[in-house]
Amino acid sequence: MTDETPTASSTPSISDSAIAASAAPAVPSTARAVQLDNYGGVDVLHISPVVVARPAAGEVLVQVRAAGINPGEAAIRQGYLDQMFPATFPSGEGTDFAGVVVAVGTGVDAFAVGDEVMGWSEKRSSQAEYVTVPEHQLIPKPAELSWEVAGSLFVAGVTAFAAVRAVSLAGGDTVVVSAAAGGVGSLAVQLAKLKGAAVIGIASEANHGWLEARGVTPVAYGDGLADRIRALAPGGIDAFIDTYGPEYLDLAVELGIAVDRIDTIIAFEAAGRIGAKAEGSSAASTTDALGEIARLVAAGDVLVEIAATYPLDEVRAAFVELEKHHTRGKIVLIP
Template structure:
């Protein structure tokens, strides 16, 4: 089968599509014939070596954390899922490898009928990340959440999941994306110089929590939150350590199932079931910015690194 991998840190040019043996579903897992798979900004950071002190990497590194497809193998002990079922889900963090013709999923849920394969292929990683950070920030009813980079692949899902929890959301984005953010349930504002004043005009008492999906404004975000403990970032940034801001990521698990890696947060895979329920109610979309074949992986990574894509970037299979 075809799989996407890299054998050294570097630019998008280090990515290669290679022929490898297909994996098989072990106990408690399923294998899918992949229809679409996702590309996260975290994956580009791993490839570039920006997370080398945080996420352990053994070369060659197979890419891809989330995928959607048709189940073609069911591992021992799996119940409620059969060969032929359409699902979306994620690989084990230490294994990854979802950007391939076949992928083994460690967590999955039924593909919502309302979602296309492209939407489902990019859903699980964004949903898990969004749920994980909302839990860490304890976002709930009556709270106000500020999302820096709200129009991106994770930001768009965070906005909707936070709104489903009863929170108000303010999201930063370029002006061309402001109307789009309103359709998701966020009050938009521009990023860049003057951010503190613009947000305070919308939220005079300041946000209860802040999520940074884009980087470049951590000092202002901490000022708005009033406490670095109320800020979480998804972007590797030396300023985070100096400011006391937590970098959230899901790290591989050791033999006991405990997450390892610097600052790892527990994976929030229960969010997949929540996503299915919300999708069935028409309350959760997974905007797709662009879709690429595996052979154009370098272009996909370049688009992701530009941080101007509106929604998820996915690979079609």
């Protein structure tokens, strides 16, 4: 290839669509993806070749640069959420991703080949080298976001967004957040601070410094937690966001918080038992919510911590680390 540009008189006319097609990167017919053939521990996860689905009308094919992993995916893999989110095997895995558009279906006008995007899959397919999704599940990736942050933002971001919205925070409120340094909790405490609330974050002592740096008052979990929280908020607690488990909904009730201002993203049975809210990612799975979170992160108003990155081939190790439940921030797969 030379730097010479053929003149119009010496070159046959070529349509714009043909030029775009010739410039588009080659897409393989199969690519590697995380798969599982039955419920179980991390040992059921494996990397297998899968067909790369060419985009139908209204769809976009993305070469994945980063894909987050989430506790909910571990729970689904273990069969704990079979009643709510049953799997069909063989199953892929993953919701979050960011990458580069490599093909678009007919009718797609918001994105073109080469665009950097971030979004989500509703087919458990993002932990892979390529993913195909509808156009309305993508937003442009802000240049200020790294691939790791963009690729892990959807689930944690919109879940935190929904949880904070569910408890109707206003300036002067005091809210408690459980697992406050985790993937969702670390975002929820920051969003709550932006609402003007005083935030008490339940976390291990190893994470207290990080919470204090975000303007959050930390408190250690364990025996006597209710008394420690009362001492930190003698005027009372207005709201509670649970990102860990049912014991914290019981704690919220013990603290005298109205059930319509208690939200959990995980303890669905307990929420039904006490009448609390259970609004999480499904309550805010929109490009508007993702775009707002991405804007706040890009502007530096919300910090997303990347705890670790793993190659796609090391997906088992990534989930082993996640399932220790001591990670601050997000763990990300890099295909």
